[in-house]
Amino acid sequence: xxxxxxxxxxDDNEEFCQNLSDILESRGYEASTAHDGxxxxxxxxxxxxxxxxxDVKMPKMDGVExxxxxxxxSPQTAVVMVSAxxxxxxxxxxxxxxxxxxxxxxxxxxxxxxxxESAVFKGALILVVDDDTDLCASLSDALSGKxxxxxxAYDGNTATQRVKExxxxxxxLDMKMPMLNGFxxxxxxxxxxxxxxxxxxxxxxxxxxxxxxxxxxxxAYACLDKPVDMDxxxxxxxxxxxxxxxxxx
Amino acid sequence: MPxxxxxxxxxxxxxxxxxxxxxxxxxxxxxxxxxxxxxxxxATLTRALTEREKELNCIYSISKLTADKDISLEDVxxxxxxxxxxxxxxxxxxxxxxxxxxxxxxxxxFKETEWKESSDIVSQGRQIGTLEVCYLGKMPDSDEGPFLxxxxxxxxxxxxxLGLVIEHKKEMEALRQSQRELAIHNRxxxxxxxxxxxxxxxxxxxxxxxxxxxKYGVFGYLDEDGALVVPSxxxxxxxxxxxxxxxxxxxxxxxxxxxWPRAIRQKTTIYTNEPSKLVPExxxxxxxxxxxxxxxxxxxIGLLQVANKETxxxxxxxxxLQVISEHIATILDARLKRAIQEKQRRKxxxxxxxxxxxLAELVRQWTTQLQESEAKYRNLFNNAQVGLFRFxxxxxxxxxxxxxxxRLIGYDSREECLASHNASEHYVAPNVRSxxxxxxxxxxxxxxxxxxxxxxxxxIIWVSDTARIYPREGYIEGAVSDITERKKLQxxxxxxxxxxxxxxxxxxxxxxxxxxLATISSSAYYLKSKLTGGDExxxxxxxxxxxxxxxTTSIIQSLLNxxxxxxxxxxxxxxxxxxxxxxxxxxxxxxxxxxxxxxxxAVEINADREQLRxxxxxxxDNAVQAMEGKGTLTATVRNMPDGKAEVSFTDTGTGIxxxxxxxxxxxxxxTKAKGIGFGLSIAxxxxxxxxxTIEAQSELGKGATLIIRLPGNLxx
Numbered sequence: 035x036x037x038x039x040x041x042x043x044x045d046d047n048e049e050f051c052q053n054l055s056d057i058l059e060s061r062g063y064e065a066s067t068a069h070d071g072x073x074x075x076x077x078x079x080x081x082x083x084x085x086x087x088x089d090v091k092m093p094k095m096d097g098v099e100x101x102x103x104x105x106x107x108s109p110q111t112a113v114v115m116v117s118a119x120x121x122x123x124x125x126x127x128x129x130x131x132x133x134x135x136x137x138x139x140x141x142x143x144x145x146x147x148x149x150x151e152s153a154v155f156k157g158a159l160i161l162v163v164d165d166d167t168d169l170c171a172s173l174s175d176a177l178s179g180k181x182x183x184x185x186x187a188y189d190g191n192t193a194t195q196r197v198k199e200x201x202x203x204x205x206x207l208d209m210k211m212p213m214l215n216g217f218x219x220x221x222x223x224x225x226x227x228x229x230x231x232x233x234x235x236x237x238x239x240x241x242x243x244x245x246x247x248x249x250x251x252x253x254a255y256a257c258l259d260k261p262v263d264m265d266x267x268x269x270x271x272x273x274x275x276x277x278x279x280x281x282x283x
Numbered sequence: 284m285p286x287x288x289x290x291x292x293x294x295x296x297x298x299x300x301x302x303x304x305x306x307x308x309x310x311x312x313x314x315x316x317x318x319x320x321x322x323x324x325x326a327t328l329t330r331a332l333t334e335r336e337k338e339l340n341c342i343y344s345i346s347k348l349t350a351d352k353d354i355s356l357e358d359v360x361x362x363x364x365x366x367x368x369x370x371x372x373x374x375x376x377x378x379x380x381x382x383x384x385x386x387x388x389x390x391x392x393f394k395e396t397e398w399k400e401s402s403d404i405v406s407q408g409r410q411i412g413t414l415e416v417c418y419l420g421k422m423p424d425s426d427e428g429p430f431l432x433x434x435x436x437x438x439x440x441x442x443x444x445l446g447l448v449i450e451h452k453k454e455m456e457a458l459r460q461s462q463r464e465l466a467i468h469n470r471x472x473x474x475x476x477x478x479x480x481x482x483x484x485x486x487x488x489x490x491x492x493x494x495x496x497x498k499y500g501v502f503g504y505l506d507e508d509g510a511l512v513v514p515s516x517x518x519x520x521x522x523x524x525x526x527x528x529x530x531x532x533x534x535x536x537x538x539x540x541x542x543w544p545r546a547i548r549q550k551t552t553i554y555t556n557e558p559s560k561l562v563p564e565x566x567x568x569x570x571x572x573x574x575x576x577x578x579x580x581x582x583x584i585g586l587l588q589v590a591n592k593e594t595x596x597x598x599x600x601x602x603x604l605q606v607i608s609e610h611i612a613t614i615l616d617a618r619l620k621r622a623i624q625e626k627q628r629r630k631x632x633x634x635x636x637x638x639x640x641x642l643a644e645l646v647r648q649w650t651t652q653l654q655e656s657e658a659k660y661r662n663l664f665n666n667a668q669v670g671l672f673r674f675x676x677x678x679x680x681x682x683x684x685x686x687x688x689x690r691l692i693g694y695d696s697r698e699e700c701l702a703s704h705n706a707s708e709h710y711v712a713p714n715v716r717s718x719x720x721x722x723x724x725x726x727x728x729x730x731x732x733x734x735x736x737x738x739x740x741x742x743i744i745w746v747s748d749t750a751r752i753y754p755r756e757g758y759i760e761g762a763v764s765d766i767t768e769r770k771k772l773q774x775x776x777x778x779x780x781x782x783x784x785x786x787x788x789x790x791x792x793x794x795x796x797x798x799x800l801a802t803i804s805s806s807a808y809y810l811k812s813k814l815t816g817g818d819e820x821x822x823x824x825x826x827x828x829x830x831x832x833x834x835t836t837s838i839i840q841s842l843l844n845x846x847x848x849x850x851x852x853x854x855x856x857x858x859x860x861x862x863x864x865x866x867x868x869x870x871x872x873x874x875x876x877x878x879x880x881x882x883x884x885a886v887e888i889n890a891d892r893e894q895l896r897x898x899x900x901x902x903x904d905n906a907v908q909a910m911e912g913k914g915t916l917t918a919t920v921r922n923m924p925d926g927k928a929e930v931s932f933t934d935t936g937t938g939i940x941x942x943x944x945x946x947x948x949x950x951x952x953x954t955k956a957k958g959i960g961f962g963l964s965i966a967x968x969x970x971x972x973x974x975x976t977i978e979a980q981s982e983l984g985k986g987a988t989l990i991i992r993l994p995g996n997l998x999x
Contacts, residue, residue, distance in 0.1 A: 047798050053805035060812055091794065118797035119790070139801035140832050143808050191864075213860055 039154050040064045040081065044074040044100065045089040045116070054087065054141075061147070071095030071103075078104050083111050084154045087137075090117040090124050098128050105132055112153035112201070116141070130228055134201045152200050157181040158275045159200060163193040163219060164208035164235070169260075173206065176264055182271070190214025194222045201227065204274055206267075207254075209236040209245055217245040220254060231255050231274055235262060334372060338437050341370030345441065349448040356452035360388040360445075367416060367441060371434065376419040381445065383412040392419065400435055402442035406450040414442040464603075467494045468610045475614045481514035483618075488515040491607055495600060497589035499567060501543070503531075504577075504585040504619055510534045511547070511586060546574035547583045552605065556595040571596055575604055579612040584619060587611070665697075670746075670763040679706035679716065682758055691746070691765055693739035704739075711735040711743055723752040723759060733766065745770040786846030793839045804832040841961035844897060848965075851891030851972050855996055858886040858928050859920050865899040866918050874912050880919040886928045887996035890973055898969035901962035902932050902989050909936030909987065926995040933988040939981040947979055966991075 041063045045051040051067045058065040066081065068074035070092055078086070086104055090097040101113045115128045118139040125136045135149045152159055158181060162173050165188050174184040185200070187193035190211055197205070205223060209216035216234060223230050234249055236242050237260035246257055256270060344366045348359045360381050368377035368390060378393035381404070398418035403410045416438055467490060474486045488502040503513035511533040538544035541561035546553045552575040559569035572590035576583040587608050592600070664671055670688030674681055681704040689700035692709075710716055715734045722729050732748040750761025807828040814821050859881045871877050906916055914935035923929050939947060948967040966989075970977045974994055981987035 047802065050798065050802040050805060053802060053809060057805060057809050057812070060809065118801060119794045139797045140804035140836055141801060141808075143805075213857075 038064060039085065039150075040066070040083045041150070042066045042068060042074060042077055042081075042083045042086045044068045044071070044086060044092070044097065046070060046092045047089070050139075057143070063150075071097070071100030074100055075103050075107065078107050078111065082108055085134075085150055086111060086113045088113050088115050088133075090115055090128075091119055096124070098124050098131075101128055101133055102131060114149055114153065126226070129198060129201075129226055132201065132229065135199050149200065152183055155183050157183060158203040158271055160184045160271070161187060161193065161196055161200075161202040161205045163187045163190070163205060163211075163216075165189060165211045166208070169208075173262070177268075177271075190216075190219035190222065193219050194226065197223050197226050197230065203231065203278060204255075204271055205230055205232045206235050207232050207249075209234055209242040209249075210238055215245065216242075217249050220249050220252065224252070231278075233258060233267075233270060233274075235260060237261075337370045337372075341366055341437075342440065342444065345444055345448075349444070349451065352455075356449060356456065357386075357388075359448055359452060360386075363441075363445060363448075364388045364390055367414075370437065371416070371418075373418070378417045378419060380415040380417075381412060382415070383449070386412075393417065394419065396420075400438050402438045404442050404446045404449065406446045406453075411446065411449065414438060414445060463494075464606055464610075467491075467607060471607070471611060472614060475618060484513070484515035487611070491587065491604070492589060494607065495573075495589045495604060496592050498591040499569070499572075499588075500590060501586060501588035504615060505547070505583060506532075507623060508534070511538070511543075513586075542572070543574040543586055543588060547576045547586055550576050550578050550581070550583050552576070552601060554596050554601060573601065573604055575601075575608050577608050577612050577615060579616040584612065585615050667762075670765075671761075672763060673758050673760045674706045675758050676720065676752070676754070677757060679709070681705065688763065691738075691744075691763065692736070693742070709736055711737050719748065719750075720752075720759075723750065724754075727752055729761075782846050786843075789839075789842050789846050793843055796839055797836065800832045800835055804829060807832070838961075841965065844965050845961050845968065848894070848968055848972070851894050851969070853889040853891060856888055856890050856892055856895070858888050858930055858993070861890075861892065861895050861899060862918050862920050862930050865896060865903050866916070870900070870903060871907065871916060872912055875907060875910060876915040878915060878917040880917065880921075882921055884922075886920050886922050886930075888928045888993050889996050890993065891969075894969045894972070898966040898991075899930070899932075901966045902991075905962050906932055906934035906936065906987075906989075910934050911936070914986070922995070923992065928993045928995050929990065930993075931988050931990040933986060935986040938983040938985055939979055939987050940983055941981075944979050944981060948977070963989075 041058050043051050043054045043058070043065060044067075045054070046069050048067075048069055051069060055065040055067050066077055066083070068077055071094060074086070074088070077083075086101070088097045088101050088104075092100070097115060097117075101115065104111060104113060112134040113128075113132075115125055115133050115136040116139060117125065117136065125133075128136065134153045137146060137149070157179075160177060160182050162170050162184060163186075164170050164173075167188060170186045170188065174186060177184050185196055185202070187196050190213060193205070193207075196202075207216050207220055211219070214222065216236070220232050220234075223232065232249070232254045234246055234254050234257040236246065236257065239246065239257070239259055246254075250257065255274065258267060258270070345363050348354060348362050348366075351359075354362075360383075364379045364381050367379035368374045371377040378390045380387065380389035380393050383404070394417065396417045396419055398420075399415060400417075401413055401415040404412035404414055416434075470490045471487050474483055474490065478486055484502045484504075488500050491502065492498070492500045500515075501513055502515040503511050506512050513531045513533070538547075539561070542553045542555070542559070552573065554571075554573040554575075556571040559572065562569055569590045571592065572588055573596055575587045577585035577587060587604060589596075589600075589604065665685045667685055667687060670691045671683075671685045672681060672688050673683040681701055684697060684700055684704075686697050689695075689697045689704075692700055692704055694700035694704070706716060712735065719729055719732055719734070722732070728749075728751040730749050732750070734746060734748065735743050736746045737743055744765055744767045746763050747766045748761055748763050750759050752759045807825050811822065811825040811829075814825070862881070863879065866877055866879065903916070910916070916935075917931075917933040919929075919931045919933070921929050948963050967977050970991055970993070976992045977989060979987055979989050
């Protein structure tokens with residue numbers, strides 16, 4: 035049960051803002067509210083938050099702009115965009131800039147808490163993309179624990195959807211998949227999260243060498259062979275995490 | 284012979300005869316002496332009488348000669364000159380000579396002596412010659428010298444007689460000559476008259492050659508261009524001539540400088556008795572010839588040539604030919620002129636005929652053109668792709684129309700339409716015709732006048748009239764086109780514009796509503812978490828709030844989907860993938876059996892993934908609801924033979940009544956108690972935007988099938 039996590043709710047709809055605050059408090063979070071962007075930035079500067087729920091459409095300064103400034107002040111703060119409106123391009127922008135996720139109004143609270151939990155998780159968020167469900171399950175079992183939170187996707191389309199929902203630290207990507215192959219998936223992911231870190235996992239290094247080469251040229255982080263050497267993987271993940279923490283601090 | 288008696292009387296009037304008579308009658312014979320004297324006198328008288336008798340005989344002979352018509356003048360003179368000495372006392376020593384111009388006729392013994400007596404030969408009061416009588420020697424002296432006084436008179440008598448004879452003979456000769464010429468002229472004139480063609484030249488030439496006693500000749504004329512044309516050559520010279528190039532037309536520039544061209548150019552007659560050297564090779568040899576131009580009014584109009592007479596040509600021949608030439612000149616000129624006129628007339632006739640033919644041809648062409656253009660315009664009128672009409676203003680009767688107009692109004696034929704159509708019953712709205720007429724009268728025309736028109740069988744169509752009024756003729760004319768389709772499109776456009784406006788409106792509405800709903804739902808969530816373990820009814824109410832919020836949210840989303848649908852962002856997709864995505868276990872309740880009929884190979888299309896997913900989702904949701912959660916849903920994907928891609932969803936629900944098969948795609952049409960029925964409208968809009976078709980088939984109570992056909996990916 036997470037405790038003392040500080041959440042800032044930013045929304046010009048004061049009633050909704052207060053409701054969210056109440057709900058978060060009732061769940062044990064320390065919640066603050068702001069009704070416009072300036073106030074939000076002020077609070078971020080004063081207190082520092084683990085998470086900001088940011089309404090997109092606000093007068094004076096919109097949520098995306100506010101988010102960018104917040105990210106500037108406090109890079110380690112996760113920001114989840116909230117919108118009553120399908121302003122896809124604004125949300126896409128925010129995700130590319132590093133917003134953790136987004137939510138639509140009215141809020142799906144189950145999803146909200148799932149997002150918050152991953153956002154404030156101190157270990158590494160890992161997405162495993164592989165059509166081999168057994169491999170996915172064993173990787174999930176092997177990695178899940180204090181240091182890793184593992185999500186699964188069995189095909190490329192699902193993976194892209196998942197990437198929109200959370201800002202994963204590492205994506206383990208199988209190369210050979212039906213429909214969208216690993217490289218196509220990688221490109222789709224990069225379209226949403228330009229800074230996504232992908233590690234290619236393949237049992238067909240030679241067959242898929244063309245695609246692997248392309249992926250590595252497009253900044254895929256590394257390539258591992260199946261069967262996966264777990265020690266190697268863990269050390270790789272740790273190294274990635276370290277680099278990321280350095281970058282945000 | 285009274286004339287002779289007369290002659291004698293006159294002859295002896297001056298001689299002693301009178302004395303004799305006197306003495307014989309008055310004195311008589313007195314004595315012997317007297318007798319002797321008488322005897323002498325008788326002797327003298329007898330002598331004288333003998334002389335006179337000789338003279339008489341001479342004169343008689345001469346006159347006898349002159350009376351002879353058949354004897355020529357030369358013969359007359361010849362004979363006369365030989366008779367003359369016999370009349371003299373000593374004929375053996377007497378010689379005679381007649382001297383005429385160019386002529387001298389004498390007795391064989393004639394020579395000039397000192398004893399000469401001469402007398403002038405006079406004709407028509409003019410001396411034309413001389414008659415001479417000479418004694419060849421001295422005669423015995425008579426009392427009166429060599430020539431008696433009587434003899435002198437006798438010479439005069441003979442000379443006078445000769446003058447008469449010559450004159451007579453000359454006249455005869457001239458008469459004969461003119462008769463001959465006349466005969467030639469007549470023959471020539473006859474030929475000119477009776478031979479109409481160029482044979483004439485040959486025939487005339489034949490006459491001339493005969494008259495001129497010549498073997499060869501030429502008779503030709505100068506044509507309008509000045510060329511010498513010699514039709515006579517064809518027949519008379521051709522076969523003898525060896526000249527290679529036989530031509531009867533000699534253009535002026537080819538003439539050269541032989542005699543005949545010179546004769547023509549100089550308009551003078553040239554003749555020579557020397558053989559010609561300038562003849563072409565092979566030409567018959569010309570020994571002597573005359574080249575004579577035929578001159579009329581000082582113009583050379585033709586040429587006469589005669590050649591190779593047996594003897595030399597002389598001035599006489601020239602004169603004869605000249606006479607013929609002059610004679611020919613007038614008639615040839617007339618003939619040539621007539622020929623020219625004839626030629627011109629014929630030419631004119633030909634021209635006239637040509638002109639007539641041209642004119643006739645022109646008329647024919649014009650007529651054809653006129654007919655063609657008339658047919659063309661009639662065709663244009665009848666086949667025009669707009670309806671064309673002419674209405675009488677007074678009562679609206681249709682006076683003229685084309686096929687399309689008739690069809691437009693719902694008639695099978697023009698004739699039917701013309702028979703029964705009337706503009707006054709034409710328009711749906713009552714005052715349209717009067718409004719149109721008013722506009723026509725004000726402006727003379729109407730353009731794109733739109734109105735609804737009732738067709739013959741009652742259907743109503745939209746038309747656009749463009750017409751012009753002809754008040755004097757009492758009708759209006761114009762064109763009409765069926766704009767029903769356009770009007771429908773317009774309505775569609777208006778509807779879609781309305782939708783777009785609604786989209787903007789619904790966008791901001793949705794935002795406000797969602798914010799409110801967010802507050803409601805968050806409040807409900809908070810209450811729900813705080814009121815755990817409390818009154819169960821409170822939980823139910825809180826649940827109800829939550830599900831109402833969800834329902835409202837989905838209605839808002841549908842509305843937004845419908846009104847704010849973007850143009851599809853096309854990408855190459857596999858229809859199987861989309862169809863399988865929307866029939867996943869997260870969508871289909873486990874109580875519904877799912878059957879997928881997908882082909883092995885990809886069914887490629889160009890489509891917007893999200894839109895298509897949304898459309899299919901709505902269709903699948905609809906099917907599941909129709910089955911009330913139990914039954915079989917069959918999804919089928921296939922490539923059509925025509926290159927299209929087809930996907931169909933079949934449920935085993937209640938089915939759709941026939942009358943509703945098309946209506947189910949209309950917004951807000953719903954037979955369900957729940958929901959407001961945007962789903963299939965959204966699906967149809969998506970499919971429309973993808974240029975596809977969607978249709979529903981159903982048997983009531985057995986379920987329904989929705990079939991979607993999309994254009995295949997042409998670039999595969």
